[in-house]
Amino acid sequence: MRFFYIDPFLKYDFGHYFEAARAIKKYFVSEKKDFYLIGNIGINENTKKNIGGVIPFIQQTCFEDLENKGESFGEDLINLHKIYSFCERDLLIIPAAYENQIYGVGKFFNYLKQNKGNYPKVAMQFHQLYPPTKESDDLEKPEFKQKWENRLAEAFSVSNFPSISYWSTESGNLNNKLSSLSKRDVGVLPVPFNIPINLSERNKKDSLIIGFLGDGRQEKGLSIFLRSIPYLIKSQKNLKFVVQNLNPRGFSETQENEMKSLLKNVSELSEVRLINGSLSPEEYDSVFREIDIVVLPYDPKNYSQRVSGIFMQASIYRKLVVVSSGTWLEESLKKNRASGKVFDYVENKDQTVNNLTSSILSLITEIDKYHTLAVKTSNYYSRKCTAKEFITNIVEYYEHK
Structure with missing residues (x-):
């Protein structure tokens, strides 16, 4: 099995997506697995240097251009397929998914169907139900929430292939909502880190x-x-x-x-x-x-x-x-x-x-x-x-x- 960790957010040298990619890379190197780490095309030099072996490729971050309907991400996956010839034994992991990624994977699978290609396994993890906005208080508006729930439900309905799996974080509220919108069982994945070692006992300090x-x-x-x-x-x-x-x-x-x-x-x-x-x-x-x-x-x-x-x-x-x-x-x-x-x-x-x-x-x-x-x-x-x-x-x- 080949593993492809495809993160649209892997761009900067800070934050949980960066930390997760570091942990994932370290794990696959130690396990000597056939592994490819795909990041954002705009990844900065510090990130590439710190993690090593990142392939800059994905054109847009998870929440960028939300009216794109997955055109860009679908194109990215098709172009990756032309390089790596994905098959049913391959596992594509998308740790930062939202509407564009759902549509993009659907467009990619339709491309494979038309070209009689084999479907790889695709695991998509979702961290939130609503996209970020200029003012985060938008979440107080019922019409805002309903709009995005409807859009996600529509995206799930047109990208429904058996080798695609959906995953949430351990938030039960998020998992239940995604299960309802996708009409599928949604799994639970942790947020991976490099676990610190040599944690000392607390020293009683003056402050x-x-x-x-x-x-x-x-x-x-x-x-x-x-x-x-x-x-x-x-x-x-x-x-x-x-x-x-x-x-x-x-x-x-x-x-x-x-x-x-x-x-x-x-x-x-x-x-x-x-x-x-x-x-x-x-x-x-x-x-x-x-x-x-x-x-x-x-x-x-x-x-x-x-x-x-x-x-x-x-x-x-x-x-x-x-x-x-x-x-x-x-x-x-x-x-x-x-x-x-x-x-x-x-x-x-x-x-x-x-x-x-x-x-x-x-x-x-x-x-x-x-x-x-x-x-x-x-x-x-x-x-x-x-x-x-x-x-x-x-x-x-x-x-x-």
Whole structure:
């Protein structure tokens, strides 16, 4: 069997798709499998250098040009077929799929049908139900959600070949919705990482470090955390903060201006280390190791059906978490897959900030207890979030099909 890992998002040297590709590549090299890693045609040099062996090919990212109806992605697959002559023994894995990928695979299979070609196996994983928008608050609009659910259902209906399999993340809400729209059983795949080694026991330090890592997207609630920092400093001695501001987007003009003001204010605080932009894998690992508490104040509108890779990593690294109510993160925390507290995310933003601040302070008062629990709960994602688990799930599905 030949394996083709085809990621439209594999372009930049940061984020979960980059981390996943690194883990997948490492796994296949160690297993000495016949493996091809296909990335975006615009992949940057650092990404190519860091992973190695990436073939730049895919013209558009997952959510780029949503009116394309899979024309570009279908063309990419046809052109790859002309190079590699795909057959029924091959497995094509598309870890970042949405409407264009569904249509594109359908167009490719119709091309094979017309040319009497053999259908390869194709596994597509979906991470979210709705596309990103200029303003993430669009998710509050029922007509927006209905429009995209209808479009996905239509795409699934015209791309229905038996050798295609659909997969979600471990979000039950997302899986159920995709199953309903596709009228198919949808499998569950983990988010693969390179699992860190040599994790040391927590050293009791003079200060606690509280961090926010990853994208500064509006729905991830960085502005809520930034507003809580001055209150935390006043309420508790010996606190330090690490704040990453990466690729901020999804803001209205008013929200964007507020965000800029908040970032300026915290940048002037001696207790805050502000990281603007991405970190190398080595830097990211180092920062994660030094943080004690990871704050994830995600908006339930967006994260009731989406998982968080940073939440999973926080659990793997044995870090404590503070997460929003009404999210997948809360569900996972209550299943003892991480250690930490839930705060009430409500419509009133001032109250939400107060709730977050109170939960962080409450966690600090019981920090030894929660750190002990973090060591126990880390096993779940350390075991699940591996490239081996990801690939094995797909291979076993086709072996038993």
